[in-house]
Amino acid sequence: MAIYKRGYQRYDGPLAPHAARLGVLVRDAWRRATAPRLVTALLAASCLWPLLCAFFIYIANHAELWSGLDRNFASILSIDHQFMLTFMKVQAVFSVILAALAGPGLVSPDLANQALPLYFSRPISRLDYVLARLAALAGLLSLVTWAPGLLLFIMQASMAPPGWLAANWRLGAGLVAGFWLWILLVALAAVASSAWVRWRLIAGALVLGYFFVLSGIGAVVNGIFRVEWGDLINPIRAAYGVWCALLGAPMPQGLTLPMSLGALAMMGALLALIVERRLRPVEVVS
């Protein structure tokens, strides 16, 4: 009998669909992202500002609590686009720090362990691998961005006088859309940094550098050359421009919506290109 006729019986039953396998990757990425204790601590710390904002909304909707105070106080307690933009700016900073802490653990260890061939010798693609990591990061960043933001909006809508929601629905929609755009950029930056360097600490520093150092450089360019195109390399300013447009706030000086969107699209494409170039199943040493 030919040797291959003495076959063994392998499992030939049904297998989970592709989406379920992707779920395995996402759960694994989530475990890794939330493993550092600092991530838990930062998640807790990032609740402080939303709680303060919730308190602010409560006060703003209970006039009897500040009836004896200065009349100007009423204008300060307005829940409008400025309030939402301030909330978004603070939470955006938390989200970047969170991504810098959680993101590097998602890809760097696989590169350091040369484990990518093990992933890609399973029926999953590079796109699956990246999507799973982006999804895990998006889930994590949602906890400090649009989720508390939406809760605040709902809280305000439920406490405000009738008609407020109809007049200000754009605040809620803009907040969610703006934060999702931000999450995509931050998660992409974290995955790209993690794919770029094998050392987690440096990858984390790269994430922070991408947002804060580039912002500084953009501002310096604008200041020194008396130009406005420095904003094109400033991810925070570009995102802020889009947020303003989404929330119906006046655009910052020197920024237009197409300019902001174009800058963000360019940055996203560049980060995606880094991920594409770095995450290969086989590393070639020439």
Added chain:
Amino acid sequence: MSSQEIVFENVSRFYGDVLGVNHVDLRIRPGLTSIVGPNGAGKSTLMNLMCGLIFPDRGEIRVLGVSPRDTERLMRITGYATQFDAAPPWATGFEFVLSGLLLFGYSSALAERLAWAALERVGMTEAARRKVSSYSKGMRQRIRLAQAIAHEPQVLVLDEPLNGLDPVVRAETLALFRQLAAEGRHIVLSSHVLHEVDSISDCVVLLANGSVIAEGNIRDVREEIRERPSQFLLRCADPPRLAALLFERAPVAEARVLHEDGALLVLTRDRRAFSRVLTELAAGGITIESVVPADENVNAVYEYLIGGSA
């Protein structure tokens, strides 16, 4: 193309300017096949091509009739273990094997059963709940092997799986390879430890500079290069006299009396004539204690083929 073979047809793969493999024609049948070659010969490239991790620039590959571009089907029939210590140190051995199975789409219950079965096969059940970071090098090799065989693949591709194994575990691992091959699977492995692979392999593929320079059973490979002289190590009472007689009667290219007592190394271009003369000499009263082919191992063949040891 046969659905029972791994077939490479004129396959070339380059990494930019770097040569991976070039014009490779190869048919790998069920059993244990060893891919042997020096560093940079193209062993890993060949294996990565087989596993669908990379694709050829030219030529065609079929793994049991499946194109490597059909990754969904290919990866269900292939198991792969890299040469790197790729198991995540923060996971336990069991978690490592289990997560691989879940990525294949097995249900949790079935994946757990298969994971334990694989761990048992490689003798890692007792250490399965320990973190990979606490494993010895040999244990890490075995856990990599477990994740490669856990989904019961028909084709098992193992990149240097014997590295770092102590002699006992190495012998056990080789026995496991033989067992897997005897079940009708394709076991394709690469190794730097040449004397091990030639003794266990059904077929040896010799690579150099990205090209297959010989393929087949070690003895067959040796036969293929008959124009090269064969080496025999003879043990006898009087090597200088035997050497003189052989030069007189047989087609001997070279005879060298070795330092060790009674050893004579002979090179001949005609094995049959040489054997006949040896028989005649023995029948005529010359004491010849043993005749051993000295070049039927991979190292010797390699020396012949590329002019240097692998």
